[in-house]
Amino acid sequence: xxxxxxxxxxxxxxxxxPFWLGLLGAQYAKAGRVxxxxxxxxxxxxxxxxxxxxxxxxxxxxxxxxxLLQQAASGRAKAHPAAPxxxxxxxxxxxxxxxxxxxxxxxxRQALGIARGQQAKSLELxxxxxxxxxxxxxxxxxxxxxxxxxxxxxxxxxxDTADLLEAKILLEQLAGRKGSLQKADRPTAGR
Numbered sequence: 001x002x003x004x005x006x007x008x009x010x011x012x013x014x015x016x017x018p019f020w021l022g023l024l025g026a027q028y029a030k031a032g033r034v035x036x037x038x039x040x041x042x043x044x045x046x047x048x049x050x051x052x053x054x055x056x057x058x059x060x061x062x063x064x065x066x067x068l069l070q071q072a073a074s075g076r077a078k079a080h081p082a083a084p085x086x087x088x089x090x091x092x093x094x095x096x097x098x099x100x101x102x103x104x105x106x107x108x109r110q111a112l113g114i115a116r117g118q119q120a121k122s123l124e125l126x127x128x129x130x131x132x133x134x135x136x137x138x139x140x141x142x143x144x145x146x147x148x149x150x151x152x153x154x155x156x157x158x159x160d161t162a163d164l165l166e167a168k169i170l171l172e173q174l175a176g177r178k179g180s181l182q183k184a185d186r187p188t189a190g191r
Contacts (some may be wrong), residue, residue: 018048034071058115058123065107072100125151145174
């Protein structure tokens, strides 16, 4: 993929560049090359904002948050393999705004805001899932569930797509139930 992006960039093409860079950043993340993923994703975000190529901006912010969480997890694993994600004294997450978990939450909230502003419901759902997973890890299951339900229940079809299936599973985990969401749990019209 890296070679394909390089060839594409060499052709002088600019249209869609933030999208392709975002895909490359996601692949770096999957390969465990988080620093490179963060670098490429940052480049994509800068381009999206400075050149008004905002179609994938919400997804780029979501990916940035995921990369920050992955970076924090790998750094913690290297430095302190048994280090807890929460303070052992208070049981809460760090309140420092520069803490990676808070930075990631900011990225997810920004992604949500952008997606909602663009009425990009699929991107909104993905951002809501990322934020809900983070909150789940923090023990904020009710808030996570409420937040995700708002995005999930907008949909009236396509429940066999990967994102909606993943959202359904996450909602079930948050609710502590193993069955499926009932048809009555779904609205009959979008918002």
